[in-house]
Amino acid sequence: MFSSFMVNAWIVATLVAIVGGAIGFFIVLRGSAFIAHAIPNGAFAGAAGATLVGASTLLGLGTFAVLGALAISLLGRRGRRDVATALALVFMLGLGSLFLSFGVGYANSAFSLLFGEVLGISTSQLLPTIALSALSLLVLAMMWRPLLLASVLPESAQVRNPFRLELAFLLLVALATTMTVPVVGTTLIFSLMIGPAAAARLLSARPTTALVLSISIALVIVWSAIALSYETYWPIGFFVGAASISVFMLARAWSRIQTAMASVRRISHGQKLGYESNVS
Numbered sequence: 001m002f003s004s005f006m007v008n009a010w011i012v013a014t015l016v017a018i019v020g021g022a023i024g025f026f027i028v029l030r031g032s033a034f035i036a037h038a039i040p041n042g043a044f045a046g047a048a049g050a051t052l053v054g055a056s057t058l059l060g061l062g063t064f065a066v067l068g069a070l071a072i073s074l075l076g077r078r079g080r081r082d083v084a085t086a087l088a089l090v091f092m093l094g095l096g097s098l099f100l101s102f103g104v105g106y107a108n109s110a111f112s113l114l115f116g117e118v119l120g121i122s123t124s125q126l127l128p129t130i131a132l133s134a135l136s137l138l139v140l141a142m143m144w145r146p147l148l149l150a151s152v153l154p155e156s157a158q159v160r161n162p163f164r165l166e167l168a169f170l171l172l173v174a175l176a177t178t179m180t181v182p183v184v185g186t187t188l189i190f191s192l193m194i195g196p197a198a199a200a201r202l203l204s205a206r207p208t209t210a211l212v213l214s215i216s217i218a219l220v221i222v223w224s225a226i227a228l229s230y231e232t233y234w235p236i237g238f239f240v241g242a243a244s245i246s247v248f249m250l251a252r253a254w255s256r257i258q259t260a261m262a263s264v265r266r267i268s269h270g271q272k273l274g275y276e277s278n279v280s
Contacts, residue, residue, distance in 0.1 A: 015133040021218030024193035042068040042092030048099040065174035132179040195244025199251035
């Protein structure tokens with residue numbers, strides 16, 4: 001499990017978890033889950049096209065992820081963003097279907113793009129992934145304060161150029177998509193970005209604490225998924241998806257327990273105050 005050929009897998013998976021957990025926090029906070037689903041699935045068309053012509057898969061992913069982000073941003077500027085997202089997704093999925101129909105004999109590549117193949121990460125993919133993760137985290141750090149304000153108080157007068165901020169965020173999601181798809185695949189990257197962040201939001205209302213929790217949960221999920229995938233030869237995407245929903249359900253149950261306990265304490269405190277008032 002820790003042999004030389006697995007080093008790349010552990011490094012890339014760790015980077016994917018950090019970036020996915022960090023950006024996923026804002027995706028959940030902004031209610032942009034559909035976008036987090038649409039961009040990577042649409043980017044699959046770019047990967048399929050790149051595989052067809054023998055080009056770099058990362059290049060194809062990145063190109064279509066950015067084009068998808070631009071299309072969603074521009075189409076949704078004067079209309080409903082969910083409609084724009086759906087239209088962009090449908091068009092890119094159509095292109096992906098077309099590219100797949102032209103290809104012959106690369107079913108394994110298509111499968112790994114859909115469901116992930118972290119155990120097959122090559123050295124040539126390592127450096128671009130490191131560069132993309134560093135760029136994503138740097139951009140997120142620069143956008144932290146305005147993005148947090150726009151996510152919590154979207155109508156605030158302090159939010160300047162909301163369109164530019166939205167466009168920058170969508171491009172950031174596109175960058176994250178480009179680096180994470182080879183690990184968990186286009187169909188289950190959604191679970192890695194949404195599951196840990198949603199669980200973290202249930203566990204803490206403080207933004208910084210929730211962000212750290214989101215990254216930590218994503219790391220545990222990905223590391224566990226690698227180990228299980230290595231032992232069972234099942235797709236890592238399956239374990240990521242199963243673990244994400246499990247963690248979210250546990251966090252939801254814990255949140256409800258905490259809420260119930262808080263209600264009991266308030267009732268007990270009120271009864272105590274009432275009793276003391278009657279005695280006095």
